[in-house]
Amino acid sequence: xxFGPIVRAMLRNKVRFGLIVAEIALTLAVVTNCVAxxxxxxxxxxxxxxxxxxxxxxxxxRQLDTSYRDEGRLDxxxxxxxxxxxxxxxxxxxxxxxxxxxxxxxxxxxxxPLGAPTMLRTQVYATDASVSATLGVALxxxxxxxxxxxxxxxxRLRALNATRRERDAAGKVGAADRYLQDVVVSRALxxxxxxxxxxxxxxxxxxxxDHYQIVGVIDRFYNPYGWPIHExxxxxxxxxxxxxxxxxxxVRAEPGRAAAVARAIEERLRRPGEAREIQVRLITxxxxxxxxxxxxxxxxxxxxxxxxxxxxxxxxxxxxxxxVTERTRQIGTRRALGATTGAVLRYFLLENWLxxxxxxxxxxxxxxxxxxxxxSTVAGAKLHAGVVALxxxxxxxxxxxxxxxxxxxxxxxxPAVATRNV
Amino acid sequence: xxxxxxxxxxxSLRRDPGHAGLVVLGIALGVAVATLFSAxxxxxxxxxxxxxxxxxxxxxxxxxxxxxxxxxRSGLPPQLTFRDATALQRSDIPARQSAMFKATLNVFPEAGxxxxxxxxxCSADFFAMFDVPFEYGAGWDRKADAGPEPVVVLSREANExxxxxxxxxxxxxxxxxxxxxxxxxxxxxxxxxxxYDLTQGAPSPEDLFLPFNFVRPMQIRTSGNTxxxxxxxxxxxxxxxxxxxxxxxxxxxLPTEERARAYxxxxxxxxxxxxxxxxxxxxxxxxLTPLLExxxxxxxxxxxxxxxxxxxxxxxxxxxxxxxxxxxAKFLSRGAEIGVRRALGARRLDVFxxxxxxxxxxxxxxxxxxxxxxxxxxFGVNSLAKAIVLRxxxxxxxxxxxxxxxxxxxxxxxxxxxxxxxxxxxxxxxxHLKLQ
Numbered sequence: 001x002x003f004g005p006i007v008r009a010m011l012r013n014k015v016r017f018g019l020i021v022a023e024i025a026l027t028l029a030v031v032t033n034c035v036a037x038x039x040x041x042x043x044x045x046x047x048x049x050x051x052x053x054x055x056x057x058x059x060x061x062r063q064l065d066t067s068y069r070d071e072g073r074l075d076x077x078x079x080x081x082x083x084x085x086x087x088x089x090x091x092x093x094x095x096x097x098x099x100x101x102x103x104x105x106x107x108x109x110x111x112x113p114l115g116a117p118t119m120l121r122t123q124v125y126a127t128d129a130s131v132s133a134t135l136g137v138a139l140x141x142x143x144x145x146x147x148x149x150x151x152x153x154x155x156r157l158r159a160l161n162a163t164r165r166e167r168d169a170a171g172k173v174g175a176a177d178r179y180l181q182d183v184v185v186s187r188a189l190x191x192x193x194x195x196x197x198x199x200x201x202x203x204x205x206x207x208x209x210d211h212y213q214i215v216g217v218i219d220r221f222y223n224p225y226g227w228p229i230h231e232x233x234x235x236x237x238x239x240x241x242x243x244x245x246x247x248x249x250x251v252r253a254e255p256g257r258a259a260a261v262a263r264a265i266e267e268r269l270r271r272p273g274e275a276r277e278i279q280v281r282l283i284t285x286x287x288x289x290x291x292x293x294x295x296x297x298x299x300x301x302x303x304x305x306x307x308x309x310x311x312x313x314x315x316x317x318x319x320x321x322x323x324v325t326e327r328t329r330q331i332g333t334r335r336a337l338g339a340t341t342g343a344v345l346r347y348f349l350l351e352n353w354l355x356x357x358x359x360x361x362x363x364x365x366x367x368x369x370x371x372x373x374x375x376s377t378v379a380g381a382k383l384h385a386g387v388v389a390l391x392x393x394x395x396x397x398x399x400x401x402x403x404x405x406x407x408x409x410x411x412x413x414x415p416a417v418a419t420r421n422v
Numbered sequence: 423x424x425x426x427x428x429x430x431x432x433x434s435l436r437r438d439p440g441h442a443g444l445v446v447l448g449i450a451l452g453v454a455v456a457t458l459f460s461a462x463x464x465x466x467x468x469x470x471x472x473x474x475x476x477x478x479x480x481x482x483x484x485x486x487x488x489x490x491x492x493x494x495r496s497g498l499p500p501q502l503t504f505r506d507a508t509a510l511q512r513s514d515i516p517a518r519q520s521a522m523f524k525a526t527l528n529v530f531p532e533a534g535x536x537x538x539x540x541x542x543x544c545s546a547d548f549f550a551m552f553d554v555p556f557e558y559g560a561g562w563d564r565k566a567d568a569g570p571e572p573v574v575v576l577s578r579e580a581n582e583x584x585x586x587x588x589x590x591x592x593x594x595x596x597x598x599x600x601x602x603x604x605x606x607x608x609x610x611x612x613x614x615x616x617x618y619d620l621t622q623g624a625p626s627p628e629d630l631f632l633p634f635n636f637v638r639p640m641q642i643r644t645s646g647n648t649x650x651x652x653x654x655x656x657x658x659x660x661x662x663x664x665x666x667x668x669x670x671x672x673x674x675x676l677p678t679e680e681r682a683r684a685y686x687x688x689x690x691x692x693x694x695x696x697x698x699x700x701x702x703x704x705x706x707x708x709x710l711t712p713l714l715e716x717x718x719x720x721x722x723x724x725x726x727x728x729x730x731x732x733x734x735x736x737x738x739x740x741x742x743x744x745x746x747x748x749x750x751a752k753f754l755s756r757g758a759e760i761g762v763r764r765a766l767g768a769r770r771l772d773v774f775x776x777x778x779x780x781x782x783x784x785x786x787x788x789x790x791x792x793x794x795x796x797x798x799x800x801f802g803v804n805s806l807a808k809a810i811v812l813r814x815x816x817x818x819x820x821x822x823x824x825x826x827x828x829x830x831x832x833x834x835x836x837x838x839x840x841x842x843x844x845x846x847x848x849x850x851x852x853x854h855l856k857l858q
Contacts, residue, residue, distance in 0.1 A: 015841065016750065023743045030736045037729065064528045064536040105622075110651070119490055161658075207487070207651050227493050275536050292810035297726045299806065301733070304455060308737055311451065315744035322751040370736075378728040 006351050013323075017355055020319055024359025024395055027312040029366035032383060032391040033374060034301045040381030041294040049101055050220035052136025055092070055253045056283035057262045058100055059085065062246030064275040077276075078239060078247040082128075084268045085249055090257040093134040095250050096150070098240045099125035101135075101223050102287040108229060111204040111212060113193045119207070121229050122189050126150075126238035131184055132218050134252045142200045142216035144184055149237040153181065157238060172209030181236050184216035188231035204234075212236070224290075246276070258282055309398060317402035320352060324410040331410055332417030341411040348407035349400065356399035360392045367391070424779075427772070431780035434756075441752055442784060445745055449788025449834055452741030454795035457819070457827045459727070459734035461800055465614040465817045466723040471553050474675075475713040477517075478551065479682065481510065481672040483693055484707035487651045491704070496719065498709060499649055500621050501668040504637075509692065511545070515685045516674035518547035521634055523670050524619060526645045529630070530596040531584045539580060539629040540645070541597075542619075543637060549575070549606075551675050552618055557581075559591035559606030562633065566605075570635035574602040580629040581607040598640055602632065614816045617713065619671050620720035622646050626813060637663075644669045666701075674710075686710050738834055745838035753777060753846040764851035777843035778836070785835025786828070793819070793827040 010017045061081055063074070078096060085094045099106065110119040128150035132139040156179070165177040173179075183204070190199040204212040212234065221233050241247055253261040262280045269278045288295075324331075331344055371383040435442045469475050482498045483506055484491075491497035502510070507521035522544035530536045548554070549561030558581075562573040574595060581590055590604045608627070616627060636642060641659045650667035676682040689708040696702050711719065753760075760773055800817050808814030 016747065019743055019747050019750075023740055026736060026740050026743070030733055030740070034733060037726070062538065064530075064538070105647075117489070121493060277538055289810070293724065293726075296803070296806055296810055297724075297730065300459075300730060300803070304730075304733060304737060307451065307455065308740060311448075311737075311741060311744060315740070315747060318744070318751075319747040322747065325751075326754075374729055374732065378725045378732070 003350075003354075006347065006354060010351070010354070016319065016323060020316055020352075020355045021359040021362060023312055023315055024356055024399060025363035025366050027308055028360055028363030028388075028391050028395055029370045030308055031305050031395070032367045032388050033370050034305045035387050035391065036371065036381045036383045038298045038301050038305075039384075039387065041298045045291045045294060047222065049222045050135075050137050051101060051283075052252060053101070053283050053287060055136065055255060055258050056101070056134075057251040057253060057258055057265065058281045058283060058286065059249040059251060059265055059269070060246065060277075060279040060281075061248075061269055062277045062279075064277055074241060074246070075239070078241070080271075081247060081249065081269060085251055085265065088251075088261060088264050088268055090254050090261045090264070091251055092254055093130065093252040095127045095129040095131065095134045096240050096247055097125055097127040097134075097235075097250050098248060099127070099223075099235075099250060100248070100286070101283055102290045104224055104290055105226055106223065108225065108227070109206060109234075111193075111206050111234070114203040114205050114211070116193075120189075120192060120232070121227060122185075122232035122234050123223065123225060123229055124234045124236070126240045127235050128237065128239055131235050134250055135218075135221075136252060137218050137220060140187055140217045140219045142184070142214070144216050145182075145235070145237040149182070150239055153237040154239045172207075179210040181210070181212050182215040183212045184218060184235045185214055186221035186231060186233045187217050187219040188221065189233060190214060190217050192232060258284075309394070312395070313398045313402040316352075316356075316399050317405065320348065320403045321406040321409070324348065324406045327410075328413060328417055331413045332415055335413060335417075336415035344413070345407050345411040348410050349403060352399060352403035352407070356396055359399075360395060363395075364388055364392070424775075427776045427779050428783070430776050431783055434776075434780055435783060438752070441748070445748055445784045446788045446791060448741050448745050448748070449785050449831055449838075450791035450795055452738040452834055453789050453792025453827050453831045454799060456734045456738040456830050457793060457796035457823060458799045458803070459730045460826055461796065461817055461819055461823050462803065463723065463727045463731040464823065466727060468614075468822075469714065470613050470615070470617040471713065474553070477675055477677045477682075478713040479674050479676055479685075479710040480713070480716040481674060481689070482709045482711070483689065483702075484704050485666060485668065485702055487666060487703050492649075496709070498707060499668040500720075501647070501649065502670045502672050503666055503668050504663045504670060506692075506696075507670040507672050510672060510689070513685070513688055515676070515681055515688055517677050517681070518551040518675040519673065520545040520548045520551060521670050521672045522548065522619070523644045524622070524628060524646045525642045527597050527630065527642070529580075529584070537583070541630040541632060542628040543632055543634045543642065545634050547675070548618075548631065551673060555609035555611055557607045557609035558589045559604070561631075562605045567633050567635060570633035570639075572600055572602045572636075573605040573633065575606045575608060575631040576604060577608050577627060577629045578610070583629075597630065597632070600640065612818070615717075615722050617717060617722065618673065619646070620716065620722055621671065676710075682710060738830060739837075742834040742838045745834070746841060749781060749839055749842040750845065753842045756846070757849050760846055760849045761851045764849070770847040773849075774843050774847040777846045778839055781835045781839025781843065782832060785831045785839075788835070789827050789831025792831060793824060796823075796827065 061077070063077065082094060082096060085091060106123050107125065108121055109124045110121050112119045127145060128147055130144040131137070132144060160179055165173045167173055185199070190197070190202075193204065194202050199214050199217050202214045204214070206212070220231070222230055223233070224230050239247075251261065251265065259282065262282055266278055266280050270276070334344065367383060367388055375382060471478060481502065482496070482500065483502060484498050485503055485506060486492045486499050492499045494500050502521070511519060511521055513519075522542055525541045525543060526538055527541045528536050529539050546562050546564045546567050554561070557578060561575055562571065565571070566573050574597065576584070576590065581587060584590070584595060585593060590607060593604050595602050595604060611627060613627065646669060648667050648669040650665060674685060676685055686708065689710070690706060693702050693706055693708055717723070763773060764770075797819055800819060804814045804817055807816055
């Protein structure tokens, strides 16, 4: 192999060859970091909620006239809506709830195990039916709520909200006025509060001093939230109304029938003579919207990666082509002195291989540096060795491919060129 | 002399239009990508109230209770309670001020179905404070705040919806069970983020704006975040208003440092006074945050866009490196010509300037083409955004972006051309003349 002559030739032309090295290095750094960001976004997007997302439909029914101030009429409307939803063909399960997965938010509160020093923040939602059946998750232990539980607890909460409760100096309600509510929690929350268990029957308290008893544990639950409480949830039994009146429902359809069920629901909930707004959304659409910005970013990053690889391949090809043209006489001389076509081809490919490899070595360091910078100052995903290796392989192939054409042109140089004055 | 240099440079470009075209395309691609991503970043990071954002402050008080600070990174609740917001509004230190929140209200147009619309309840100062542009009419005056008088300001879209886009000032609109009079219609307000309410992600300004003091008579609840501790002391809506629930944003305009200091002392004094009544159990902590700092704290600029801008600048750098190779090839193959010029008396500097000018001419052409490509790309991004995040007017190219594109092009041209031009002017005249 002609390493010696190649390296000596390079040293005489530092800038031109340095350009190739720098270009490859920069490209590797940028491409790997873009890919890391794309992979991170994809990971977030494909992270399972644990729910049967494909079969879930969210329904919001809101009164638009002033009747929404009338509790009796609202209860009546809700009851009729639940009946209509249950009777819709293709519906497996319905719950009246304020839980809407994949919106990046919801409602949260703070509780702690009875007597524990610090509060734990958790998502909290109300439901009037089985959470596990509607979300399609497992009920690990205990029981769930029925319509009768919701009826009873709603009545108790209503009475509680209408009375003035005595509080001590710390703002806690006295033992006589204390409220005890049954809750179904996610396993992640149960383990956060009580370790490996047992969980059933354990008591939690909130800042008012009210108590919550775990009657059921579901697994798994993942709903991205503004604070890192994505996996913690507490469901209690109640009827749910939106602030503006009307009610919200989560419906689980038979497999593959979500879209048809959604259309049927819109029809069934529209009742003549009522000023109502019915909004029916597939949870997969809600999720797509939630991840919209991330998808946009991924697409843009992807196009930059493709463009950059193309530009770099083109640039390396151009530079090699230039260096072939410039050395035509030299090649002719070598050919005249007996070098074969293969030897010339090998010379240029080897030269390119050395440059690319040097660029990749430098680029690996640059990629890690850029990654550290991005992660610490803005946003970024940690770079995995696999991504760097993949990027190196791709650029190696691209670099070699780009050099192939000019190298073949060089190999075809006729020995006679050496005698000509170019 | 410069004119001659320019002419020579242009002539040299015309001699090999294929090569020049390639260089132009290279620069254009780099500039297009850099401009596109900078425009996306600029849409979020740009000052939404140019010229006065430094005197607009977001108000926070640590009204939180319990044994742990509020989970927000600052340790403070990001919003105020109703009690505090109404009490603070009585101060006469700020030149302008507004407590505010977002709600969803039902609107009953004279014709057609009732519709739910997003609304912002705020004070008269809101419009002047944030330089809200008006298409028709104006905001309401402070007298209307006190009443409160039933006046409403509509967004362009709402005016389109309810009045077909006509001048609706003075017309009536029923909101919930009350008749409101239209005071004004907001004009084109190029905001990409709802900078005055960064507690929720929604990007678009609301459909309706009405006086804050309708909260009580109309019992309007927020549709934004409510964050509280401790139960309500009394039942019903009054209990909610009296509770420690935080759900209001509050902005003040303090034109001088002195007023800002005075207002900060006022806030501290207010909290210390409230502590006497048993409220504010945590250590004294109040904060006045200037608008741009608050945007920073709330990550109003999505960090991904900053990362993408950094990446796009590196892309431009790779393009510049490519061009350096191309230009070097061109300039060095011109050795003989340069040799003749030098032999005929051209100074090194002349040769150097001519070649740098040649690069910059090409770069400017590339910049112009790149700007066009960026506009095209941005059109694509906007349509994608419309499909994905339901807003197709987020990103625009403006004068600042044109300036950026030109600067990026010139910088790339300089980076790419400096070394080749230096090499070109170092060509020894004798060597090439001999060969001929």
